[in-house]
Amino acid sequence: xxxxxxxxFCKIVAGxxxxxxVYRSDEVVAFRDIxxxxxxxxxxxxxxxxxxxxxxxxxxxxxxxAMFLAAGEIASVEGLAGxxxxxxxxxxxxxxxxxxxxxxxxxxxxxxxxx
Numbered sequence: 001x002x003x004x005x006x007x008x009f010c011k012i013v014a015g016x017x018x019x020x021x022v023y024r025s026d027e028v029v030a031f032r033d034i035x036x037x038x039x040x041x042x043x044x045x046x047x048x049x050x051x052x053x054x055x056x057x058x059x060x061x062x063x064x065x066a067m068f069l070a071a072g073e074i075a076s077v078e079g080l081a082g083x084x085x086x087x088x089x090x091x092x093x094x095x096x097x098x099x100x101x102x103x104x105x106x107x108x109x110x111x112x113x114x115x
Contacts (some may be wrong), residue, residue: 009045009099023074027066030074030104039107040078044070049099053087056100067102080106084114 011017013029022042023030033041046063050056056063068085075083083106088095 007049007099008097009043009101010049013045013047022077023070025066025070027063028070030070033103037103038084038105040080040083040104042074042078042104044074044102044104046100051098051100052089052095053100053102054089071102071104074104075106078106080104082106084110086114 008017012019012031019031019034021029021031023044026047028044028046030042030044033043044067046056046060046067048056048060048063050059050063053064071083071085083104086103086105087100088103
């Protein structure tokens with residue numbers, strides 16, 4: 001795993017910062033968001049550091065697959081009938097931690113369009 005010294009999510013993946021981990025594999029770590037935007041709000045992060053999903057697709061495309069497979073498993077364990085999966089890319093889209101991460105949001109109804 002490539003780790004960035006100052007990256008919050010790299011520190012979580014490495015176990016330096018404790019969180020409520022709900023899923024872990026060689027490719028991804030998933031944990032409950034500390035400021036949830038839905039009754040179920042879980043972040044799935046790759047163990048490889050990449051700034052966003054596009055960069056991750058370039059350097060570790062299998063990690064993207066692993067993230068979505070993990071999301072499905074987590075949703076099943078969490079009892080979610082449906083869920084929203086979201087990548088925010090760039091500050092104008094709301095990205096605040098620049099380590100690719102997939103938001104799993106569930107447990108309530110959502111409207112379309114988002115935002």
